[in-house]
Every structure is written in C-alpha cells, then in structure tokens.
Amino acid sequence: MTATRPLILAIESSCDETAAAVVRDGREVLADIVATQHDLHERYKGVVPEIASRAHVERIVPVVREALATAGVDAAELDAVAVGHRPGLIGSLLVGVSAAKAIAWSLGVPFLGVDHVAAHLFAGLLEREPCAYPALGLVVSGGHTSLYLVRDPLTLVRLGATIDDAIGEAFDKAATILGLGYPGGPKVDALARRGNDRAHDLPLIRLRRDESGERRLDFSFSGLKTALLYATRGVPERRPAGAPRGEPPRFPRSADLLDDRAKADLAASFERVAVEHVLHNVREACRRHRVATLLVGGGASANTRLRAELADLAAEERLDLRIPPFRWCLDNAAMIGGYAAYRLAQGESDRLDLPPEPLSALR
Numbered sequence: 396m397t398a399t400r401p402l403i404l405a406i407e408s409s410c411d412e413t414a415a416a417v418v419r420d421g422r423e424v425l426a427d428i429v430a431t432q433h434d435l436h437e438r439y440k441g442v443v444p445e446i447a448s449r450a451h452v453e454r455i456v457p458v459v460r461e462a463l464a465t466a467g468v469d470a471a472e473l474d475a476v477a478v479g480h481r482p483g484l485i486g487s488l489l490v491g492v493s494a495a496k497a498i499a500w501s502l503g504v505p506f507l508g509v510d511h512v513a514a515h516l517f518a519g520l521l522e523r524e525p526c527a528y529p530a531l532g533l534v535v536s537g538g539h540t541s542l543y544l545v546r547d548p549l550t551l552v553r554l555g556a557t558i559d560d561a562i563g564e565a566f567d568k569a570a571t572i573l574g575l576g577y578p579g580g581p582k583v584d585a586l587a588r589r590g591n592d593r594a595h596d597l598p599l600i601r602l603r604r605d606e607s608g609e610r611r612l613d614f615s616f617s618g619l620k621t622a623l624l625y626a627t628r629g630v631p632e633r634r635p636a637g638a639p640r641g642e643p644p645r646f647p648r649s650a651d652l653l654d655d656r657a658k659a660d661l662a663a664s665f666e667r668v669a670v671e672h673v674l675h676n677v678r679e680a681c682r683r684h685r686v687a688t689l690l691v692g693g694g695a696s697a698n699t700r701l702r703a704e705l706a707d708l709a710a711e712e713r714l715d716l717r718i719p720p721f722r723w724c725l726d727n728a729a730m731i732g733g734y735a736a737y738r739l740a741q742g743e744s745d746r747l748d749l750p751p752e753p754l755s756a757l758r
Contacts, residue, residue: 400419400420401419401420401421401474401475401736401739401740402417402418402419402468402472402473402474402475403417403418403419403421403473403474403475403476403477403507403732403735403736403739404416404417404459404462404463404470404475404476404477404495404498404732405417405418405476405477405478405509405728405729405731405732405735406455406459406476406478406479406491406494406495406731407478407479407491407511407726407727407728407730407731408451408455408478408479408483408488408490408491408492408494409479409481409482409483409484409487409488409491409511409726410442410447410484410487410537410538410726411431411432411435411442411447411450411726412429412431412432412725412726412727413429413430413432413450413451413454413455413458413490413491414427414429414430414458414726414727414728415428415455415458415459415461415462415728416428416462416727416728416729416731416732417462417463417465417468417732418521418729418733418735418736420736421732421734421736421737421740422520422521422522422523422733422736423522424521424522424729424732424733425465425466425467425468426461426463426464426465426466426468427462427722427723427727427728427729428458428461428462428465428728429458429726429727429728430454430457430458432446432447432450435447435450437576437577439577441577442484444484444485444486444487445486447484447487448484448486448487448489448490451487451490451491452490455490455491455494456494459494459498462728470498470502471502473502474504474505474739475499475504475505475506475507475735475744476495476498476502476504476505476506476507477495477506477507477508477509477731477732477734477735478491478492478494478495478496478506478507478508478509478731479491479508479509479510479511479514479728479731480492480508480510480749480750480751480752481508481510481511481751481752481753481754481755481756482510482511482512482538482539482752482753482754482755483511483538483751483753484753485751485753488751488752488753489751491751492508492749492751496747496749499747500747505739505744506744506745506746506747506749507735507738507743507744507745508745508749509731509734509735509738510734510755510756510757511726511731511755512534512539512541512755512757513551513755513757514730514731514733514734515534515536515539515692515693515730516532516533516543516545516551516690516692517548517690517692517730517733517737518692518719518723518724518727518729518730518733519690519691519692519717519718519719519723520690520733521719521723521729521730521733523717526687526688526690526715526717527688527715528545528546528547528548528687528688529544529545529546529547529684529685529686529687529688530544530545530686530687530688530689530690531543531544531545531677531680531681531684531686531688531689531690531714532544532545532551532690532691532692533673533677533689533690533691533692533696533705534691534692534693535561535563535673535691535692535694535695535696535698535701536562536563536692536693536695536696537561537563537564537567537580537694537695538561538563538564539556539557539561539693539755540556540557540561540562540563540614540616540673540695541553541555541556541557541757542554542555542612542676542677542680543757544680544684544686545688545690548734548737549737549738549741551757553757554612554680554684555611555613555614555676555680556613556614557613557614557615557616558602558613558614558615559615559616560615560616560617560620561616561695562614562616562669562673562695563580563693563695564616565616565617565619565620565669566579566580566583566584566666566669566695566698567579567580568620569583569620569623569662569665570582570583572620572623572624572627572628572650573586573623573627573650573653573658573661573662574650574651574658575658575662580694580695580697580698581697583662583665583666584666584697584698584699584700586658586659586662586663587659587662587663587665587666587700588663588699589655589656589659589663590656590659590660590661590662590663590664591659591660591663592660592663592664592666592667593664593667594660594661594663594664595626595661595664595665596664597619597622597623597626597664597665597668598618598619598622598668599619599668599671599672599675600614600615600616600618600619600672602615609683610679612676612679612680613676614672614673614676615672616669616672619665619668619669619672623661623665626661626664627653627661628646628647628648628649628650629646629647629648630647631644631645631646632644632646632647666698666700667700670698670700670701670704673701674704674705674708677689677705677708678708678712681708681712681714686714687714687715688714688715688716688717689705689708689709689712689714689715689716689717690717691705691716691717691718691719692718692719692723692724692730693724694724694725694726695724696718696719696724697721697724697725702718705718706718
C-alpha cells in the first residue's frame with residue numbers, strides 16, 4: 396500500500412465515454428483510457444441512453460484492463476477505487492458504479508463515489524502544482540453551465556447555473572440548426588473561426604435581478620438558440636386556422652440554402668454572444684468575491700474562443716487560470732481519480748450501497 400502517495404483506479408461512465416484511469420497522489424496520471432461512442436450516436440445527432448449503456452457493458456472490462464496494463468500496475472497495488480456516480484444517464488452510471496464496487500470489494504480497498512461536475516472543476520490541476528484558494532469554479536459542458544465559489548476542494552458553493560440549456564447543449568443545437576452534424580461543439584468552433592462574428596446582432600441575455608437587487612449569476616442560452624434559428628431559417632409562418640395541433644412550424648427557408656460563408660458568419664455571431672454571456676457572469680463573480688484562482692472544466696472549455704477570452708480575463712483580474720488541456724476537457728476518468736484523492740486524504744470513503752444518481756448534489 397502507498398498511503399502517502401495513494402494509487403487510485405478511477406472509472407467514468409456518466410454519458411457516452413467509457414473511461415478508466417490510474418492516478419497517483421491525485422495529480423500524476425499513469426494511464427488514461429477512453430473508449431468513445433461517437434460512431435454509435437452520430438446518426439441520431441445525440442446520445443441515445445439505451446445504446447450508451449449497452450456499449451458501456453461491452454467496453455468497461457477491457458478499458459479497465461488496458462488502464463492497469465498501461466500504468467504497469469497490478470490490481471493488488473491499488474489503494475482505492477473511485478467512480479463518477481452522479482450526475483449522468485442512469486443506465487450508463489449503473490455500469491461504471493457496479494464495476495467500481497465489484498473491484499473495490501474484491502480487493503478490500505476503499506470505494507469512493509465522485510460528483511462528475513466537481514471533478515471537471517479540478518481537471519486543470521492534473522499534472523500541475525496545487526492552486527491557491529478560494530477560487531472561482533466554472534463548469535461549461537453539454538449538461539451543465541455552473542459557477543461556484545470554491546473555498547477548498549471539498550467546499551463548493553454554487554453562485555449560478557443555467558436555467559435552461561447548458562452551453563454545450565446550445566452549441567450542439569446550433570450545429571443542428573446550421574446542418575453541421577454531430578458532435579456539434581467542435582464543428583461550430585471550427586466554422587466560427589472563418590466567419591464574421593459581427594455579421595448578426597444576436598441577443599445577449601440579461602436575467603432579472605434577485606430579491607436583493609443583485610444581478611443574478613445564472614445563465615440562459617435558449618433565447619440565443621432561438622434567435623439563431625430565426626436568423627438561419629426566418630421567422631416561422633403563422634399556423635393556419637384549423638391546423639392540427641403539434642404540426643411543426645413552417646419556415647420561409649432551409650439552412651441547406653446557405654453557403655459556407657453565411658453559415659460561418661452565423662456560427663461566429665452565435666459563439667461570440669454565448670462566450671460573452673459566460674464571461675460577463677465570471678467578471679461579476681470576481682467583483683463580488685476575492686479569489687486567487689479560476690478553475691474551469693467541462694467539454695465546452697475546449698472551445699478556442701472561450702479559452703482565449705478566459706485567459707484574457709484571468710490576466711486582467713490577476714487570477715491563476717487552471718483550464719485543462721483538450722484531452723481532459725471531455726469526460727474522462729483521470730479527473731475522477733484526481734478529485735477522489737482529496738476525499739481519500741480526509742479519510743472519506745463510501746459504502747458499497749452508494750447508488751448512482753442522475754443529478755449533481757452541487758446545487
């Protein structure tokens with residue numbers, strides 16, 4: 396056993412990535428294996444839960460074995476087993492949680508459940524020195540857009556969250572509107588680099604103030620998504636009197652009629668406003684809270700414009716920006732192992748009856 400530098404096997408299966416990693420001392424990543432399912436879901440332009448869970452069942456054991464072999468570690472050397480047990484697709488979570496419990500029980504080592512959202516926040520600390528606290532934490536992913544005050548790794552206070560779409564989901568829907576395919580985020584990012592981000596005056600959402608008069612730090616992307624739809628296909632025609640309910644709206648034009656330049660301008664304008672909305676809330680949070688570090692994680696943190704503007708903001712505010720390299724922006728098990736080490740260091744562990752949960756506890 397390596398109590399001073401614990402060796403953790405971590406598993407992640409919250410959505411459509413089957414992942415396993417071996418992490419030493421919370422920061423040193425010895426192996427990080429991810430089996431993606433993009434080919435299985437591309438035709439549906441989104442993740443199909445039943446297909447995802449079945450794929451996890453097929454891949455979980457080979458992925459764990461590959462992680463141990465890549466790390467050059469025997470299972471008997473492990474000090475703990477960790478798994479992302481919330482939030483996510485319940486069928487997908489069940490596969491990873493069941494595997495992690497079985498391995499921990501067979502080895503007689505601690506079992507730790509990790510909140511996937513919290514793990515994203517600390518992915519930028521992998522393979523790096525510890526950061527100073529308090530910090531601001533920003534999660535930008537397909538399912539979450541949330542802002543936290545991070546007093547220490549185990550004490551997170553939510554300052555704001557999306558009231559509708561997450562930013563990653565908004566990027567995916569924007570890709571669908573523009574006919575770009577799946578996964579949408581990277582496609583919008585690439586196309587936007589070739590466009591004029593001022594070609595379209597899309598709305599920047601401002602939410603109402605709270606009871607105290609302070610501006611809310613929540614996010615909203617549904618209105619921006621609708622504005623992009625209308626800019627792309629026109630305002631839908633009024634439904635004729637007597638038309639059956641549930642009939643889809645009729646638009647004046649199709650996205651297929653747009654050339655590449657027109658689509659690039661729309662993508663760039665959409666991306667500019669979405670990023671500006673996020674940056675506005677981060678700046679406001681910096682005004683209200685004295686922090687030393689900005690922690691950023693989640694799939695949308697791979698967006699090149701968002702990364703660049705967060706770097707500029709951190710420089711302006713004199714914050715230590717910790718944003719993960721591209722390989723740890725998306726779902727991965729290394730971040731699960733990294734965050735589990737904080738819990739293990741405090742002597743924490745979970746019972747083997749810990750259930751998978753579809754929602755995050757970070758509310």
